[in-house]
Amino acid sequence: MNGTNIALTLFLLYWLVVKILDRKGILEKYNISTYGPVLMIRTTRGLSILDKLAIPKKAWRVYADIGILLMFVGMIAMFLIVIISDVALLSSLGTNSMPEPSKLNEARNLFLIPGVNEFIPLTWGILALVVTLVVHEFAHAILCRVEDIRVKSMGILLAVVPIGGFAEPDEEELFGKKVEEEIKEDPYGDRRLGLYIDHEEPQKPKKPQSKASRKQRAHILAAGVMANFVVALIAFGLLFGPVLGAMAPLGDTMVVDVTENSVAHSAGIRDGMVITQLNDKTISNVTEMLDYLDSVEEGSTVRIYAATDRVVSEYEVQATGTPADIEGILIQDIVPDSPAQEIGLEKGMSILRIDDQDIRTAAEFTSVMSSTHSSQVVTVKLSVPQAEGDATIEELDVELAQHPERDTDIGYLGVYTQGSGYIATSLGFSVGEFPANAYLGLLESIPSMLKGATGWIILLGLPIIGFAGEGFPGFSGTLAQFYEPIGWAQPLGIGLFWIANSLLWIGWLNFYVGLFNCLPAVPLDGGHVFRDYIYAAIHRITKNEEKAERMSAAISASFAVLILMSFILMIFGPYLAHGF
Numbered sequence: 001m002n003g004t005n006i007a008l009t010l011f012l013l014y015w016l017v018v019k020i021l022d023r024k025g026i027l028e029k030y031n032i033s034t035y036g037p038v039l040m041i042r043t044t045r046g047l048s049i050l051d052k053l054a055i056p057k058k059a060w061r062v063y064a065d066i067g068i069l070l071m072f073v074g075m076i077a078m079f080l081i082v083i084i085s086d087v088a089l090l091s092s093l094g095t096n097s098m099p100e101p102s103k104l105n106e107a108r109n110l111f112l113i114p115g116v117n118e119f120i121p122l123t124w125g126i127l128a129l130v131v132t133l134v135v136h137e138f139a140h141a142i143l144c145r146v147e148d149i150r151v152k153s154m155g156i157l158l159a160v161v162p163i164g165g166f167a168e169p170d171e172e173e174l175f176g177k178k179v180e181e182e183i184k185e186d187p188y189g190d191r192r193l194g195l196y197i198d199h200e201e202p203q204k205p206k207k208p209q210s211k212a213s214r215k216q217r218a219h220i221l222a223a224g225v226m227a228n229f230v231v232a233l234i235a236f237g238l239l240f241g242p243v244l245g246a247m248a249p250l251g252d253t254m255v256v257d258v259t260e261n262s263v264a265h266s267a268g269i270r271d272g273m274v275i276t277q278l279n280d281k282t283i284s285n286v287t288e289m290l291d292y293l294d295s296v297e298e299g300s301t302v303r304i305y306a307a308t309d310r311v312v313s314e315y316e317v318q319a320t321g322t323p324a325d326i327e328g329i330l331i332q333d334i335v336p337d338s339p340a341q342e343i344g345l346e347k348g349m350s351i352l353r354i355d356d357q358d359i360r361t362a363a364e365f366t367s368v369m370s371s372t373h374s375s376q377v378v379t380v381k382l383s384v385p386q387a388e389g390d391a392t393i394e395e396l397d398v399e400l401a402q403h404p405e406r407d408t409d410i411g412y413l414g415v416y417t418q419g420s421g422y423i424a425t426s427l428g429f430s431v432g433e434f435p436a437n438a439y440l441g442l443l444e445s446i447p448s449m450l451k452g453a454t455g456w457i458i459l460l461g462l463p464i465i466g467f468a469g470e471g472f473p474g475f476s477g478t479l480a481q482f483y484e485p486i487g488w489a490q491p492l493g494i495g496l497f498w499i500a501n502s503l504l505w506i507g508w509l510n511f512y513v514g515l516f517n518c519l520p521a522v523p524l525d526g527g528h529v530f531r532d533y534i535y536a537a538i539h540r541i542t543k544n545e546e547k548a549e550r551m552s553a554a555i556s557a558s559f560a561v562l563i564l565m566s567f568i569l570m571i572f573g574p575y576l577a578h579g580f
Contacts, residue, residue: 067226338414
């Protein structure tokens, strides 16, 4: 039985115990409610703290006014995203270009539940979720007291582990609650059958009563969203500021495949180490390492400085002098009407050499092409795959064109390329490259990108999509091996990466939950505020409460259904096009 099955079994046992305790009334005795496997543990202790926190009422109302403004901004932005997604999906359905189902469409990834959603790590996800729910509900509670709405209880939500907190306002005071018409005794059923004549004055149904005005209710509902946005701002501000500023890349070159029984393996070189230096030469990337090894004589001893868990150690390995096999770079696609297409280059071929320069990495290809000019004729050595799985070597001459995106005279071949991944060296192991320095620079540049819509989209999808579909779950695993703490964070060691991961997920979950709650769909906070403001606008025009109530309810319900159907289309559209 694997870990997942054990965890599922324990969770089902926990749920069974909860059901038994609930049926016997034991949970109710201690003021605990159940919602499936979730326990809602209430307490009235600490309610007096809310009154103390709510004392600066003017400041809190200003805070809530800003929250209402941000809620409408988020409402418009999220609704536009939904509409644009719908249009794009429906258009792709009509042109048979619907994207294939992916992880984003899986049921487990629809909910922000750490450990279930495969994009959200368990530890950092639980921490972030607790913070997100607690600040959201606590903000609702404080604004309730600011607006003199009673808070009946506070508490925690428990599902084996705490998953959040809540504040329980008096819904009759906040939203209004229909008072049921008194049902008189009817032992013989005469009233139901219409045989009893009641001479009393018929009573009109009582209207919902609400102590909170529309503005007060909007203050209370917007407070939760505003709290999430404030926490996200603080978390991201710390992450993209002092925390990322206290990280430095060790290098871009990692050991990925050590030949067993090789001199490197015997010396202690292992997969996952980051190469920082060879002899007295600092190594920043794979190209620098390969260039340096080209100058090393066969049989000479090379001092390799490699880091494991940010600790750099020295290893001595004897160079074999055997030229590493050149795998080249893979051609991913060909630009139409380019020199590459004219000479017959095709997707799947690999470029091994241009003139007398071996091409082992994408960086080397870029460097070589940058030294060429238009109309120059170069010889391209290629590896051409064959149907039986082998490859043949071909050499073709090609006249380069002028690069269409450069002002200077630089040669242009017209291919989209990708490195082959692992590159063999003459030290008995292969290396791979991750652009650690460039990646850190991209992360640090996100705040400056928020001046446009692109930056906000990147931020919203950062842990899931990242910059190029790879996702950024935080500094853990292999990714953390490429960086080390510097400056004020140096004494923290690995603790810096824990702080970074906490801030990433706290910031992202608060940002996402805040935006999601802005959607104009009841029962979300944005849905209630949207309905109230629609009611106010219609009432101002019609001067008719009943009509305003009916029309605002219909409009808000229509928006809710539209948004629900949009999410259903996003989830199941790819399956409808490509099959389940």
